[in-house]
Amino acid sequence: MATVAQLLAMRQQLTAISDTAAVDVELLLCHCLQKPRSYLRTWPEAEVADTQQQQFQQLLQRRQQGEPVAHLIGERGFWTLDLQVNPSTLIPRPETELLVEKILQLFAADTTTELLDLGTGTGAIALSIASERPQWKIAACDIQPAAVALAETNRQCTGLENVCIFQSNWFDQVQVRQFNVIVSNPPYIDVNDENLNVGDVRFEPLSALVADNKGLADLEMIIQQAPDYLARDGWLLVEHGYQQGPAVSNLLLSRGFTEVFTDQDLAGHDRISGGQWWRG
Template sequence: MTTVAQLLAQSQPLLVGSDSPALDIELLLCHCLEKERSYLRAWPDATVPDLALQQFQTLLQRRIDGEPVAYLMGERGFWSLDLAVNASTLIPRPETELLVEVALGKVQEKPSATILDLGTGTGAIALSLAAERSDCAITACDIEAAAVALAESNRKKYALDNVELCQSDWFSALGQQRFDLIVSNPPYIDPDDIHLEQGDVRFEPRSALVAANKGLADIEHIISRAPAYLTEGAWLLFEHGYDQAAAVQSLLTEAGFTQIFTEQDLAGVDRVTGALGPWRSKTNG
């Protein structure tokens, strides 16, 4: 018979490759017990049922092998939502919440704004915006059908009917639509970045992580096509890598964007860059 306290004590030393072994183990055990983390504090002497113990041991070994906790649990909290995740998409990260925060600020004065989320993945950004602004019409697209299906499942969970999902290679399926705001957390990692062989990103889809031209290729593409999909006075916002702010600002300047700015995340890292878009007549996107 194994108690909660015994299992926690036995398991933590085994998880040497994690930055947060105690948290990882608590999350996995709560997942197997179908309990909140407060249960572990309140009932340390409770016996762990055999089925839950077997499930926990299986998940712990997978975590020891490096698999992300979010994939093991099948969900990740983001903004005010608990989102289903799987290996077809990136795992939503806390720093991306800055993009949601900045986006909300840009449409604060715009009732019934139209918003586009490019490369939506789990739907984290689009659904968070939709939950905060029920009056806004949000389109979210991704090139991967599996990602669109996952985002649609998350949308249905929260009945966010102001979000429309579609499969699209960036702007390719959007026709003549225009938007008051375009947001994107695109692939922005250099294919030669050594961090791709470390931590959770080893298990995430490479296509959602890396881009050519030192990680800037997809950002360049979006910047070049975005003006034809922006309404007059609309904004374009990106999440990008820690060292890419200057390059993204330069690309926006060259494309005719104005009022360019960069915001830092809670760690003090340049994380989101945006600009007021140049408006032009529709061209093929």
């Protein structure tokens, strides 16, 4: 039987396809062992059962073919939550946590706030905010039935009762028109973007990735329609591509939003923008 240390050394097999080969191998091995990552460091000489080793090697081979680790183990950590994932939605990414951080900064902890998350996918944004603000009323929607089902599963697993998840094509089935904040991580990649052929996105649904008009079509629609659903002084916040900050800011300003901003991710790239709506 191989030891934990020997199996971790197999990270070399992933260096050609992953910038996080060491982390990938740790997550795969933890999944097979049903142990936390701390176990790997505490017991490097522990022997791994043959069945677990076989499972690990099968997952490692699939990872070598490019399959995302999140799909292989069925979950991804986001904010403080462990969320179930599957190929029907985007895999939650650390950059999207910026939206959660910004919303928590904009509203005091003791406020009673209504929030709408458009295109919720796994429910990552809505559920993360719900975990921090249990007194808020949160609605989250997605056009894909499979995404709605997954988000509801995550809601039940996290035990968060202040979130309502439903199916809607953006605003089509949204009834409330007085949200204090609307947030979205919509499709924003141009259909001809060469990055669609590399990395994890090859295994994610194109409908959740690409948009017309150089990736801006869904962002334009959300910015145009959001004021009809915002309360006085309400905020709209969206994620976008690293080259789209100026264009999204212009869209917000042209629609009449004030206090328009663009914030950068940890890599220094424009990642989220937003503005406040002053209802007359």
